[in-house]
Amino acid sequence: MFYYLLKYVLLGPLLRVVFRPRIEGLEHVPASGPAIVAGNHLSFSDHFLMPAVLKRRITFLAKAEYFTGPGVRGRLTAFFFRSAGQIPVDRSGKEAGQAAIREGLGVLAKGELLGVYPEGTRSHDGRLYKGKVGVAVMALRAGVPVIPCAMIGTFEAQPPGKVIPNVHPVVIRFGKPLEFSRYAGMENEKAVLRAITDEIMYAILTLSEQEYVDQYAAVVKAEQAAAKGEKGRRFPRAPLS
Template identity: 90%
Template structure:
């Protein structure tokens, strides 16, 4: 109930009024039945803009931190994600990936749309990063199509660290569903999972026009943070 209230009454109309997103290829999203919508992830706004334009309800696997944040902001964020029916996924620990896959398969088993960002985290620089293979595991186990989706302009509208988005043209582009039935029963083959994931990411790249980086975004973020080093109170960082 809260999901539909947000989409059609509270948040959806506001987002469409402010961003006036141009929607392309919406007919590629199946009108019924289970499917995965796999997109790039450039901004916190992605969580709201894509669902606001889809005709069907979509459930995202959201990082658990959105449900456990401190203070008033944290409680409001947790309330929003829980009320909208989104699923928290703990990304720490060796079993985190399997937990996400179980939750995602549960959504697909109900014949619903599952939204996933294969990069695993927001891009910090606007580039498209290597996808994790969980999306391939779910697509092959459930035997469902994968609809690639490109969010364009959301990085400029609300880059990481910016609390309030700025008005900026946004395009949401859906591609033709990708059929991986030729790999049925091969979800334990690492080479197959990598090939399926790379095909999905190539489709997203073709839709978005982003520069592709053949590395995981989380690794690059960690390296860049380590290179900057700890910041002492009152001492500005040196600019290179």
């Protein structure tokens, strides 16, 4: 019930007024039946803007950190995500990834929409990064279509680290469903999973017109953080006089 209260009373109308999102291709989202909506991930606000424009309920696999943050902000964030029926996902290892797939398949088995971000994390620089193959595994095991989605403008509206969003034009663009029945029964073939995931990411790229990086976003973030730390060690801050 809280999901629909947020969507139609508390948050949805506010988001529509502030961002005035332009919606394109909404007809590609099936009116019923299970499907995966796979999108790029540019901003914290993505979690709220997409559900606000969809006619159907959508359940996202959300990172577990959204449910365990400290302080008042952390508790409020956890409350919103739990109340809206979103599923926390541990991203710390292979077994955690398998658990996320099981949770996603459970949503699809109920005939619902599942929202996933194949990049696995928010883009820190507005570019589109290599997708992880979990989305392909779920599409094959559940036998459902994948609807690519591009969030455009949300990075500028609320870049990483910004709490209060900017007022910035936002476009939410859905593409034609991608169907992978030709690969049925091949969900254990690594090459097949990679091909499916790359096809999904290419569809998202075509819709979003982002710059593409053929690396995982988490790896690039870690490398940049390590380089920054190394630079800090080489050039320590001068002592105060």
